[in-house]
Structures are given as C-alpha cells and as structure tokens.
Amino acid sequence: MAPSAYAQALNPELSENIKKTPEFLGHESIKKATGEILGFSSLNTVEELEEIMKRARAAQIEWAKKPVRERAAIIRKASAYITKNCDELARTISDDNGKTRIDAVISELIPSAMAASYYSGKARKFLKDRFIVPGHILLANKISRISRLPFGVIGIISPWNYPFAIPFSEVVMGLLAGNAVILKTASETQMVGKALKEVFESIGLPPDVFSYVNMPGKIAGDAFLAAGVDKLFFTGSVGVGKYLMGKAAETLTPVSLELGGNDAMLVCDDADLERAADGAIWAGFQNAGQSCGGVERIYVHYNVYYRFLEILKTKTESLRVGYDTDFNVDIGVMTTERQMKTVETHINDALEKGAVIHAKAHFAQEGKWCNLIAPVVLTEVNHDMLVMKEETFGPVLGVMRVDSMDDAIALANDSSLGLTGSVWSTDRKKAISLARRIRAGAVTINDHLMSHGLSETPWGGLKESGIGRTHGEIGFQEMTEPQVIVEDIMPFVKRNMWWHPHDKKVYNGLKGLLEMLYSQSLMTRLTGSVKMLMLYMRTFKRD
Incomplete structure (x- = not known):
C-alpha cells in the first residue's frame, strides 16, 4: 500500500523516505493540517482477529474472577498516565485529528482521566447484587437478587471525531465489568489508536485482556461478528449502524449504536443572549463542528431573534481559525477531505435555496493549510435545506426565527435523528418543561455539548441516533447481562x-x-x- 497521492503531492520527499522504512506496513496517518505523514500502522487480517478473539476469551475467564477492587486498582492508573503524558497525547490528537491541543485537553483528555477515576470508584456499587422486594406477601419466601454478569469479549469500533475519549470510556467500563475488550479505532486517526494502545498496555493489565486491532472499517464489523464477539459497540454513521444491526441479528449478538445527530438549540425570549451565543459558538464550531452532539440548528424566539444574531455575528467573526502552532487559534482544521465536501455541499444547497451567510469566521494565519474551512452562520434557512434536515457534521449553524416555543419544539422534533438538544432560558421551570418535549437522548439547559464529558451521565440517542447507552450507571450496565437468582428462604x-x-x-x-x-x-x-x-x-x- 503506497502513501496517498494527496500526501505525496504535499510532501513527496518525506513520503519517499518513509516508504523505505520497515514501519511501512499498512495504513498511513496524515497530519491533518499540513499533509505530513505522521507514521504507519500495520493491518490485521481476519485470521489474526480470530486468534486474538480466542486468546481474549481465555484471558477473560481469569480476569472476571479477580475482585472488582483489583480490577479498579489497575484501571485507575490510566488517569495518572494521561496526566503524566498530557502534552504528548494532546499533540498526537491534534496532529492526527486536526483539533487544537486545547480542544484535545478539554474534550478528550480531561474527560478520559475523570472517567477512569469515576468508574474505578463506582464499579463495585454498579456490579453489586441488588435484592428485589417481593411482589406479594404470599410469595415473600421467594427472595430474588439481580447479578450483573460480563458478556465475555466485547468489541468496540470507534470514530475519528473524538478518537481518544469515545473509545477510552467504553474500554474502561468494559474491563471493569469483567470483560475482555478488543478495540478497533478509526483508520483516519491511527496515531491516536496507537496512543490508546499504549495507555492500556502500560497500566498492568493481564495479557490479552485488552487487544488493539487495525482493520479497514468496511470489513471490521463483519469480522468482529464472524469472530464471535459477545457484544459490539459501534459509533458512526446511521447507514453502517443499520447494516451492523442487521448482521448482528443473524446470531442475536447484542449491539450498542451511537449514530449521530442533527441537534437543535432553542433560544427563549428570556434567555441570557450573551451566554446563548457563546454556547452556540462552542457547541457549533468546536472540533470544527465535527461533533455528533453539537449544535447544528438554532430556533430563536422572534422577540430576541435580531439581537441574538447581532451577538452571534460578532462572536463568530472574532474566532481565530487555523493550524495550532502556538495555542493562539480557537478552531482547528477538519479531519477528512470527504467531510469537507459534505459541508460544502450542504452550504451550497442552502445558498441555492435562499439562505444567507450572516457571519463567517476568518483564518488566523497565512499559509496553505489542509482541510481548513471557515465556520459560518446561515440565516433565512428552512427545513427544505440539507443543513436543517441532515447531519452536516461541520462548522455550520442554521438559525431560524420562530413565533413561539411550541413552534420551536415542532421544528426541533422534525428530524429522523434525536441525539441531543438544548434549551436556553432564565426560567428554570419553563426550560425543563420544554426539554422534556424534545425527542432527544440528552437535553441540556443553558449549555450544550458537554454532557458526554460527565462520567455519571448516560449518553445515547433516540430515533435513528441509535440504541443503547454509554456512560453513567446505565451505560456501565450495557457492559453486563442481568441474571436473576431466586432463593427460597423457608427450607422447612x-x-x-x-x-x-x-x-x-x-x-x-x-x-x-x-x-x-x-x-x-x-x-x-x-x-x-x-x-x-x-x-x-x-x-x-x-x-
């Protein structure tokens, strides 16, 4: 497999030099802002995955026998590792994904370190047997308890937009629950995958309890299922998620799917508009808009619509967009050319149908950087446009004026996706009432795009945004199967x-x-x- 034409065109001499090294065995990883080759990752075959599965299954039996406190003591070390290697990890994530180093620390490293600590501290409670109150006095001698059993070997297929934090928490929960874990990270961010591998190999896990594989995404799901994984966790597109669910149904293999969103933000007429605009900037443009739980659609009450747009315009145009060389940029570059084309298609579709560019950020630096796109705010949008109907997954905000918050709810729910949403109001009671009416798995009030970082809070969506949950006690339980044990306490x-x-x-x-x-x-x-x-x-x- 030769380096891509794209990489060679940008760095022909570097590409030729690396091609001669023994490390050139598989996928190349590209520095997203410059096109430089960061390194290569060897590819695993289907046969190798089958062998890894056999070893993992044998190792899991002994791992599950260990007391929870011993498993937790090992996993807890990951927080210290992340802290000690923060600079190196932040640089790896930034180079391999395109986000800034500050963004990497905020959205990837801090949540991961907190997750290892939180789940290590809560694992015994989450896995403890729970007694069930008898349903009737006549059968009160039948005492039931619920035990949580590990599945065995779980497979995790993770995405490139949060290449460290998303798989990290799932691996931690899976291991603490007594499973063996096989992780496959996105081909686009293999250097982050290697970094994750180093984290879990450094903390003292028994051999084969955690395994890392590198396979093309188009065959990984089929290969995991064919190898006999006991549960599959997948984060990615709706189409692939539906395909994997169909394949898993053939063997009744359970799946947990997080499949993206087209998330709505509702701004009430009593909202703190400065805070709301700041929140829209963060949740809409952070990670170059490549957040399945980020804001894509904003519905603003007509009483504050123009004032909100004025504030949003000022804040958008003050953003510094570019390559993170000195920490003095706010938004980095996008991860893939393919996603850039999707964003451009959505913007052009909106403009052709009557949308207006209300505000646009500016590039912070001179130079020819790759995958760089300026965040934009669109007005005069409607639900005939792709930006309001589909997941754009880029730094684009569509803003609509509404006559009432009832209209805003109807528009927010006019989507096949339902991952997150938010309500912005100074009236707490009203905000909670509106939040309950949004058909989304996670709704925040006066905030957005942060609940994924709360270890205690379940994460997952409704409708075509997926099934199952990760994070929190509910997500932890997804790593186990319930078993009921019924005991008669009247032996006479x-x-x-x-x-x-x-x-x-x-x-x-x-x-x-x-x-x-x-x-x-x-x-x-x-x-x-x-x-x-x-x-x-x-x-x-x-x-």
Missing part, C-alpha cells in the same frame, strides 16, 4: 402448593387465592381465603 417448606399431584382440591385452592385477592365481594373473599389456606397447608407435608 416441603413443596410449593401448585406442585403435583393435582386434583379438585388444588384447583379450588388456587381459585380461592384469586378470590381472596381480587374479588369485589367480601363474602367471596372470605370463602376464597379458607380454600386457599387449606391448599397452603399441603406445603408443609409430603405425599
């Missing part, structure tokens, strides 16, 4: 009253149980009680 009872042999007395006694509990006639209840008690007495003696 010889048998249940419904056991064989059967006769007319058994029938009358069981019917009497129904009459005692649910008849509307007092006399019938009394006679039913007598028949039930006569049957109940047989539980203390053998035939």
Whole structure:
C-alpha cells in the first residue's frame, strides 16, 4: 500500500523516505493540517482477529474472577498516565485529528482521566447484587437478587471525531465489568489508536485482556461478528449502524449504536443572549463542528431573534481559525477531505435555496493549510435545506426565527435523528418543561455539548441516533447481562402448593387465592381465603 497521492503531492520527499522504512506496513496517518505523514500502522487480517478473539476469551475467564477492587486498582492508573503524558497525547490528537491541543485537553483528555477515576470508584456499587422486594406477601419466601454478569469479549469500533475519549470510556467500563475488550479505532486517526494502545498496555493489565486491532472499517464489523464477539459497540454513521444491526441479528449478538445527530438549540425570549451565543459558538464550531452532539440548528424566539444574531455575528467573526502552532487559534482544521465536501455541499444547497451567510469566521494565519474551512452562520434557512434536515457534521449553524416555543419544539422534533438538544432560558421551570418535549437522548439547559464529558451521565440517542447507552450507571450496565437468582428462604417448606399431584382440591385452592385477592365481594373473599389456606397447608407435608 503506497502513501496517498494527496500526501505525496504535499510532501513527496518525506513520503519517499518513509516508504523505505520497515514501519511501512499498512495504513498511513496524515497530519491533518499540513499533509505530513505522521507514521504507519500495520493491518490485521481476519485470521489474526480470530486468534486474538480466542486468546481474549481465555484471558477473560481469569480476569472476571479477580475482585472488582483489583480490577479498579489497575484501571485507575490510566488517569495518572494521561496526566503524566498530557502534552504528548494532546499533540498526537491534534496532529492526527486536526483539533487544537486545547480542544484535545478539554474534550478528550480531561474527560478520559475523570472517567477512569469515576468508574474505578463506582464499579463495585454498579456490579453489586441488588435484592428485589417481593411482589406479594404470599410469595415473600421467594427472595430474588439481580447479578450483573460480563458478556465475555466485547468489541468496540470507534470514530475519528473524538478518537481518544469515545473509545477510552467504553474500554474502561468494559474491563471493569469483567470483560475482555478488543478495540478497533478509526483508520483516519491511527496515531491516536496507537496512543490508546499504549495507555492500556502500560497500566498492568493481564495479557490479552485488552487487544488493539487495525482493520479497514468496511470489513471490521463483519469480522468482529464472524469472530464471535459477545457484544459490539459501534459509533458512526446511521447507514453502517443499520447494516451492523442487521448482521448482528443473524446470531442475536447484542449491539450498542451511537449514530449521530442533527441537534437543535432553542433560544427563549428570556434567555441570557450573551451566554446563548457563546454556547452556540462552542457547541457549533468546536472540533470544527465535527461533533455528533453539537449544535447544528438554532430556533430563536422572534422577540430576541435580531439581537441574538447581532451577538452571534460578532462572536463568530472574532474566532481565530487555523493550524495550532502556538495555542493562539480557537478552531482547528477538519479531519477528512470527504467531510469537507459534505459541508460544502450542504452550504451550497442552502445558498441555492435562499439562505444567507450572516457571519463567517476568518483564518488566523497565512499559509496553505489542509482541510481548513471557515465556520459560518446561515440565516433565512428552512427545513427544505440539507443543513436543517441532515447531519452536516461541520462548522455550520442554521438559525431560524420562530413565533413561539411550541413552534420551536415542532421544528426541533422534525428530524429522523434525536441525539441531543438544548434549551436556553432564565426560567428554570419553563426550560425543563420544554426539554422534556424534545425527542432527544440528552437535553441540556443553558449549555450544550458537554454532557458526554460527565462520567455519571448516560449518553445515547433516540430515533435513528441509535440504541443503547454509554456512560453513567446505565451505560456501565450495557457492559453486563442481568441474571436473576431466586432463593427460597423457608427450607422447612416441603413443596410449593401448585406442585403435583393435582386434583379438585388444588384447583379450588388456587381459585380461592384469586378470590381472596381480587374479588369485589367480601363474602367471596372470605370463602376464597379458607380454600386457599387449606391448599397452603399441603406445603408443609409430603405425599
């Protein structure tokens, strides 16, 4: 496999030199802002994945036997590793993904370090047996408890937009729950994948409990399922998610899917407009807009529409967009040329249908950088435009005026996706009421694009944004299967009253149980009680 024509054109001498090195064995990783080759990652074959799966399955048995506190002590070390290697990790993420180093620390490294600490501290509680209160006094001797069992070997296929934080939390939860984990990161960000591999190989995990594989995305899902993974976690496009769900159905392999969003922001007429505009800038343009939970559509009450646009314009035009060389840029470059083309298509579609560019950010530096696109704010948009109907996944905000917040809710829900949303208002009660009406898996009030960083908060969407959850206790439970254990705490009872042999007395006694509990006639209840008690007495003696 030769370096891409794109990379060679930008750095022909570097490409030829690297091509001669022994490290050239598979995927090349490109520095997104300059086109330089960062390195190469060897590719795994399907046969190698099958062998990795066998070793992982054997290792998982012993790993699950370890007390939770021992597993947690190992995982907790990851927080210290991230802290110690913060500069190197931030640079790797920035080079490989395109976001700024500050962005990498904010949205990738800090949440990951917090996640390792949080889940290590909560794992024993999350995995502890839970007793169920008996449903009726007549069966109160049957005590039930719920145990959480690891699936076995879980597979994780992660995306390129948050190449460190998204898989990191899932790996941590999977391991703490007693699973072995096989991770496949995005081909576009292989250097971050290698960095993740180093994190988990440095903290003292037993061999084969964690494995890292590099496979093309078009075959990875099929290969994981064919190899017999016990559960598959996938973050990516709706189309691929639907395909994997269909393939998984053939073997009834459970899946957890996070498939993106076209997320709405609702600005009420009593909102703090400065804060709302700042929030729109952050949630719409951070990571060059490549956030499935970021703002794409904004619906503003007509009373504050023009004032909000004025503030948003000023803040957008003050952004510094470019290559992170000295920390003095706010927005980095996009990750792939393919995604840039999607963004350009959506913008052009909107302009052709009557949209207006209300504000546009400016480039901070001179020079020819790759994958650089200026964030824009569009007005005069409507739901016939791609930017309002589909996931743009780029630094574009479409802003619509609404006559009422009821209209805003209707427009927000006019989407096949439902990952996140937000409501901006100084009236807390009203904001919560509106939030409950948004058909999205996570809704924030006076904030946006931050709940993924809260370890305690479930993450996932409604509608075509996916199924299942990650993060929080609910997400942790996705790494386990529930098992109920029912115990009879009255060992002196010889048998249940419904056991064989059967006769007319058994029938009358069981019917009497129904009459005692649910008849509307007092006399019938009394006679039913007598028949039930006569049957109940047989539980203390053998035939």
